[in-house]
Structure formats: C-alpha cells, structure tokens
Amino acid sequence: xxxxxxxxxxxxxxxxxxxxxxxxxxxxxxxxxxxxxxxxxxxxxxxxxxxxxxxxxxxxx
Numbered sequence: 001x002x003x004x005x006x007x008x009x010x011x012x013x014x015x016x017x018x019x020x021x022x023x024x025x026x027x028x029x030x031x032x033x034x035x036x037x038x039x040x041x042x043x044x045x046x047x048x049x050x051x052x053x054x055x056x057x058x059x060x061x
Contacts, residue, residue, distance in 0.1 A: 014021045 010024070014024070
C-alpha cells in the first residue's frame with residue numbers, strides 16, 4: 001500500500017515538474033549501470049576462484 005502511494009505521489013510530481021522525469025530516469029540508468037559493473041566484477045572474481053565454464057563463457061570481459 002505504501003509503495004502505491006509513493007508511485008502516485010511520484011506520478012503527480014512528474015506531471016507538475018516534467019524535468020523530474022528525466023532526473024529520475026537518469027538516476028535509474030546510473031544505478032543500473034553501476035549494478036551491472038559491480039556484478040561483472042564480482043563474477044569475474046568468482047571465476048578466478050572456481051573454474052566454471054558457464055561463468056567463463058558469459059563473463060569473458
């Protein structure tokens with residue numbers, strides 16, 4: 001229920017301040033990019049410890 005209220009308030013704020021949408025999308029994209037970088041780094045570290053062909057195939061960076 002609280003999440004629904006937060007989404008409604010965010011929608012109203014985006015209607016009132018359209019520039020807020022680009023700010024929110026920008027933060028989400030930066031957070032997603034940092035998350036992918038961290039996951040790639042941790043999988044790369046894990047592949048050094050464990051010789052798994054699945055990890056080596058998908059994370060060859």
